[in-house]
Amino acid sequence: MKQNEPKFDLPDHAQFPVLPLRDVVVYPHMVIPLFVGREKSIRALDLAMQNNRRIVLVAQRSAEVDDPGPGDVYAIGTLSNVLQLLRLPDGTVKVLVEGGQRVAIERFTETDPCFMVAVTLLEAPLEEGDSATQEVQALMRALLSTFERYIKVNKKIPGEVLTSVSSIEDPHRVADTIAAHMALKLDQKQKILEIQNLRERLIHLLALVEGEIDILQVEKRIRGRVKQQMEKSQREY
Secondary structure, rough: OOOOOOOOOOOOOOOEEEEOOOOOOOOOOOEEEEEEEHHHHHHHHHHHHHOOOOOOOOOOOOOOOOOOOOHHEOOEEEEEEEEEEEEOOOOOEEEEEEEEEEEEEEEEEEEOOOOOEEEEEEOOOOOHHHHHHHHHHHHHHHHHHHHHHHHHHHOOOOHHHHHHHHOOOHHHHHHHHHHOOOOOOHHHHHHHHHHHHHHHHHHHHHHHHHHHHHHHHHHHHHHHHHHHHHHHHHHOO
């Protein structure tokens, strides 16, 4: 199964600035605006703009930590491109980034004026044979069908998102795009980022989407019962 993610050539001894993120996991192909205010993070962006716009985006383990150290971020992140950078009057920075490839942080090489890391690109293992290809295609179709059901019960996601995802042929990108639109906890989103094997990622995500549908349906039933009880109480008065 061919992987279709933005490719980066990684020179020997390459180091990249790091942008720790609060409550956000960035996947390959994901384009997202970020508002950055911490001094170290702004320095990391400045350095990225001087270094082919490349930066490693990695989630913090806890959003409560204001000055994260190497132990406060996950070991797997995304080597990304800075598409746009805008300095705001209050001193903060608005930046538009695009996720590129999954990377493992090997070591922190510098901590001042910003974090710098050496990374290893995480290439998804190749799926061999027609049977593997057929299984991945079947899983992708099942995931798309389940995601359609999820959108129907979760009114917060526009219907055109499904149209957009359905037009994607690469299963890696389908999985990551669906994960980006799911209302999941941070550790669940990080887990998806860390699963390199495509088949395992699709299966894991399929189970998560099914679970979220079940939760949303239960919530809907509870709201319905509460509404009926309130209407009954009002009639009695």
